[in-house]
Each structure stands twice: as C-alpha cells, then as structure tokens.
Amino acid sequence: MALEQSNVAVLGGGSFGTALASIAADNGATVRQWMRDHALVEQINRERRNGRYLPDYAINERVEATTDIRHAVEGAAIVLVAIPSKAFRQVVEQAKPWLSPEQILVSTTKGIEQEGFLLMSQVLEEITGFDHIGVIAGPNLASEIADKQLTATVIASADPGTRTRVQKALGCSYFRVYASDDRHGVELGGALKNIYAISAGMAAALGMGENTRSMLMTRALAEMGRFAVAQGANPMTFLGLAGVGDLIVTCSSKLSRNYRVGYAMGEGRSLDEAVEALGQVAEGVNTVRLVCDKAREMNVYMPLAEGLKRVLFEGVAAKEMAGLLMAGEQSSDVEFVLPREAVLEAHRGEKVRHD
Numbered sequence: 001m002a003l004e005q006s007n008v009a010v011l012g013g014g015s016f017g018t019a020l021a022s023i024a025a026d027n028g029a030t031v032r033q034w035m036r037d038h039a040l041v042e043q044i045n046r047e048r049r050n051g052r053y054l055p056d057y058a059i060n061e062r063v064e065a066t067t068d069i070r071h072a073v074e075g076a077a078i079v080l081v082a083i084p085s086k087a088f089r090q091v092v093e094q095a096k097p098w099l100s101p102e103q104i105l106v107s108t109t110k111g112i113e114q115e116g117f118l119l120m121s122q123v124l125e126e127i128t129g130f131d132h133i134g135v136i137a138g139p140n141l142a143s144e145i146a147d148k149q150l151t152a153t154v155i156a157s158a159d160p161g162t163r164t165r166v167q168k169a170l171g172c173s174y175f176r177v178y179a180s181d182d183r184h185g186v187e188l189g190g191a192l193k194n195i196y197a198i199s200a201g202m203a204a205a206l207g208m209g210e211n212t213r214s215m216l217m218t219r220a221l222a223e224m225g226r227f228a229v230a231q232g233a234n235p236m237t238f239l240g241l242a243g244v245g246d247l248i249v250t251c252s253s254k255l256s257r258n259y260r261v262g263y264a265m266g267e268g269r270s271l272d273e274a275v276e277a278l279g280q281v282a283e284g285v286n287t288v289r290l291v292c293d294k295a296r297e298m299n300v301y302m303p304l305a306e307g308l309k310r311v312l313f314e315g316v317a318a319k320e321m322a323g324l325l326m327a328g329e330q331s332s333d334v335e336f337v338l339p340r341e342a343v344l345e346a347h348r349g350e351k352v353r354h355d
Contacts, residue, residue: 194258
C-alpha cells in the first residue's frame with residue numbers, strides 16, 4: 001500500500017484526538033478522524049466543531065470526520081490512536097486489516113490493559129507486529145491546546161524515524177514536541193500520574209494546605225519512578241514532561257478529569273457518583289487497582305497508591321488518605337541518590353544498638 005506522506009489518521013473523537021487532528025491539519029496534513037458517533041461526524045464536517053468535547057474549538061477544514069475506519073487509516077503515513085484503554089484493543093483490531101508495516105502508529109492513551117498489564121503501545125505491538133510504534137505523553141490538557149496556549153509534549157519511540165516524523169507533523173508555534181527513546185518510561189509516566197491526580201483532587205476538596213499537596217505530589221513522583229524502574233524504565237525520564245510535567249498539571253488543574261473525580265469524592269460523593277458527574281473516562285480509576293496489584297507482585301513500596309485504592313474501593317474515608325502516608329515508614333527522599341534499603345538498614349541498626 002502506497003502511503004501519502006501528508007496524510008494523518010486519528011482514531012477517536014475525544015478532546016485530545018480532536019485537538020491533535022486539527023494541529024496536524026494546521027501544519028498542512030490531510031487528516032481523517034474516525035469515530036463511532038454518526039451525529040458527531042456530521043457535526044464536525046458541517047459545523048467544524050466537536051460539540052461534545054470541545055464545543056468552542058474551530059476545527060481545521062482539512063480534518064474530515066468519518067465512521068469508516070478503513071477510509072480513515074488506509075494510506076495514512078501516521079496513525080494516532082486516541083481511544084480509551086478499555087476499547088483500545090478492539091478498535092486497533094478493527095483497523096488492522098487496513099494498516100501496513102510502513103505506517104507510524106502512535107498511542108496517545110494514558111492507561112493500562114488489565115490482561116497482562118500491557119501499556120497501549122505494547123497492545124499496538126502485539127496486534128500489528130509493526131516496527132514504527134511510539135507514544136505521546138505530557139502535560140497536555142486538550143482544552144488549553146485548543147485555545148492555542150503554549151504546550152509541550154513528548155514523542156517516545158525506539159525508532160528515530162518515528163520520533164522525527166511525529167515532531168514534524170505536530171510541532172507548531174504553540175505545541176512543542178520533544179523526543180525520547182524511553183517509550184516504556186514515558187508511557188508509564190502518563191498512566192501512573194492519573195492515580196495521583198485523583199489523590200490531589202481529594203486533598204484540594206478537603207482543604208489541605210499547600211505543604212500537604214506539595215508533599216503528596218513529590219512522594220507521588222517517587223512512587224512513579226520506583227515502580228517504573230522496576231519495570232525497566234529510565235528514572236531520568238521522570239524529570240521530564242511525561243513525568244514531573246504531567247504530574248504537576250494533572251494534580252493542580254480542575255481541567256484534569258482525574259483531579260475532578262478526586263475532588264468530587266473529597267466533597268463526599270461516592271466513586272460512582274463522581275464518575276457519573278464527570279461524564280468522561282477518568283483513566284486513573286481503572287489504573288489504581290492494576291498498579292497496586294502489580295506493585296505487590298514486584299514488591300514495590302507504593303503507600304499513596306495503596307491508600308487511594310482503599311478510598312476508592314474499600315470504603316476508607318477520603319480524609320484518611322494523607323494520614324495513611326504519614327503513618328508509613330520514613331525512608332529516603334530520592335531513592336536513586338540514597339537507596340531506600342540503606343535508610344531502612346540504618347533504622348534497624350539503630351534499633352539494635354538501643355535494644
């Protein structure tokens with residue numbers, strides 16, 4: 001299949017997929033955006049707006065919405081997959097007959113598949129077997145991108161061509177695209193930070209001070225790095241946009257879906273009520289249990305994630321979440337400077353000396 005190098009396909013009709021589709025079109029690409037919703041397709045093609053997710057955003061005329069997945073992906077040089085994790089595999093399998101190994105496949109989804117604990121780029125790899133696979137992650141609130149506020153993201157791939165092509169396709173005056181070869185670390189950063197955004201929303205609703213919220217974010221970053229390194233990622237990745245950058249924005253902004261779920265629960269709503277009020281997917285809710293189970297399997301210490309799991313699924317009051325952290329062991333600050341085990345060993349030695 002001959003690829004048209006100026007063609008970009010976007011799978012998904014949500015806010016981030018819509019913003020990326022329009023950016024690619026602004027950069028001169030012909031873009032086909034696939035979604036299931038016939039009414040939304042008609043609205044985008046007729047009114048140049050996505051009334052469900054970005055009602056005030058003027059979509060570029062070069063974006064064609066379609067419900068025909070073959071029409072969307074066939075011949076596109078770059079395929080951006082912006083589908084929630086629960087439906088990600090199903091949609092990629094639906095598109096597979098019209099994909100080719102020369103295409104660049106990029107996940108923008110910050111979630112984890114339960115079966116096998118697979119990240120979305122691993123799902124792409126498993127289904128297609130293609131070489132040109134990447135992920136996009138970073139502090140990317142879609143509504144701000146739509147407003148053309150200055151934003152940066154990361155394209156991560158082991159393939160230099162994938163990184164370069166995506167940078168050229170999406171980089172513009174207000175959307176800067178940085179490169180990384182740590183696909184696993186970047187993708188884990190994007191998935192894990194959703195957990196802690198829920199915690200931060202709860203803390204804000206409960207009126208916790210700035211010191212408390214800063215502590216929660218910093219210890220969250222420590223947990224994220226600890227878990228990711230156990231999975232084979234580079235800890236330095238978490239100093240970048242997909243780590244601390246994404247964590248800051250999702251733990252600080254009421255535009256963050258996960259933050260809003262946490263905030264609603266901090267105000268006293270149940271998890272079901274909070275999710276229903278949001279009306280969109282909050283990936284962190286699906287991620288908490290998976291990550292906690294995997295952390296126990298790998299013997300990775302994650303007290304914040306465990307505390308949040310207890311609040312979400314075991315009936316523990318939201319106001320007790322920060323207390324669960326304070327009751328835990330006092331260990332090292334940055335484990336890649338002073339290993340946690342060295343601090344615990346010193347504590348044990350001091351106890352023996354006094355006994």
